[in-house]
Amino acid sequence: MKRDFNQWFAGFRASIADYKYYIDFKKVYENIKQYETELNLLNNLVKSKDIETDFEILIRKYPNVMKVVPTLIAKREKQIPAIDKQGQFNYDFENMNQVIGQYKYFMRETGIFDLLENNIVHDIRDLMMGIEIGLNSNARKNRGGTLMEKLVEDFLVKAGFVKNVNYFKEIYLSEIEAKTGLDLSTLSNNGKVKKRFDFAIILDGQVFAIECNFYSSDGSKLNETARSYKAIAIEANKIKNFHFVWLTDGRGWQKAKFNLQETFDVMEHIYNIKDLEENILQKITNFKK
Template sequence: MKELYLKFLNVVSEEEVIEKFHDTLIDTNRGYNFFVDWNKVKKHVERYKVEINILNSLIGSKKFDDDLRKILLNYPQVLPVIPILLAIRELNFKVIRDFADKNSDIVDYNFRVRTLTLEEVESIVEFFNKTGLKDFFVGMATRNLQDYVMGVEVGMDTHARKNRSGDAMELLLKPIVEKLAFKNGFKTVLFQKKFGYLKTNYGIEVDSAIRNRKADFILINHTGKVVNIEVNFYSGTGSKPQEIVDSYIERQNELKDNGFEFIWITDGDAWRGQKNQIRKGFEKIDYLLNLHFVRIGLLEEVLCRI
């Protein structure tokens, strides 16, 4: 392994490898697709395109409550759209009718498509009045409710950024890993699968220590050789480099017990000033890379050698 790094990076010592790793760390792994998942937004809006157009008829209505009643009775398929107008994904939720009244009852709303009773219709009319949706339709909305729903969906998608931030390394590296794996003789690339999946679907033995562990990437070549690639990005907050390095050393040891190879790709501010931990990683882990090393071709070189 050491010779591979020295030759590829054109350096003469492992200390220079560590320096290069440290000096090429980046402080963000956000790509342009991090901010909004436009495909998901479009899919959600298109799903209810007809229903949104039905609700368009309520905009500027002079007899809003009556018009809403007619729509609810004749077109109950609009029901799932109503929570979306308030940036709510749930179709079932509860609301307390009056916080100031200690005896106030709880209203249980169900916006799943079904034929409504007259009592349910009146409950939804009340919902429109008390949440401000009626005011929105009568005095604020334009003639294109679809544009409004698009904006709401964009807003709701921003809540998914937390998950995208955690998954950003996987999403960033997935097309690169797939391309390089297939180019270098690997016939299968699995993404976010448990190691037990190998036994169930490929007849590859896996011991109990890792059977229920989930892997970021599992590569299988034509001879049945298995390579696990784990990827992560650590900002400074809350990260403990020593514990992180130790956990991946243990991961590699467990994988080797099963005859599997291991590659760790990591990056982020948490590694700045942590040369001792980086050094420990290079000493104990066969293949340790950051994003810069991947981009200049070292991952491909590793996969070619494995």
């Protein structure tokens, strides 16, 4: 029986966020703790009357302090490029590659010296905490993808599937070929593309390769994903005993609805969270505990 796209789409959800989705404070604390010594040393520059001299003395004695500087400008990378009328410089905060005077220039021009010497912050640890919380919140999009994977795996386990027995996580096409003897070269462009699926159910000679994602916000990636999965579904239909399954959801699809519908119209196994709740994985695989 042909499903109605609009009825199916109406069941999409605004969020699957759990309590850890918003801020992972444990990760924030871990990031700060690893630099506790360096932060305490850097605190010696707060309210300095001669910050450039005090900075040089500190760095010569404790060069590892420089490792925390990128985080103070909300950067994870330890190599930071900067350009102005003086020229272009690539600063290495893991292994200092410029003279100390150039690092002083960096600290002055980015505003870090001003922050310290004018006592705008009283404790570098508190500043670091705020920055880490901000950086952690920027990682929500990645956590959203992880949440969807966790949700799907919970449904697999609840249905009675067993990891590394009849379902496999983050599995490459080459691994599926090795386990089943299927020729999946058309999906990997004859081995040139290392395609990996989020999950694969391998049961009674049948393979159900699963991709899953959740989009709470829109973006160009959604249209690209819909087109890509449509192409995979068309090729997968030509392979005996191989089935491509796409589990997706989220209100982010609202602006890309028509692209999603194009894929829905040609793809047999495209489902949302409501379908998962109605035991779709057991139904399509004929699996019984």
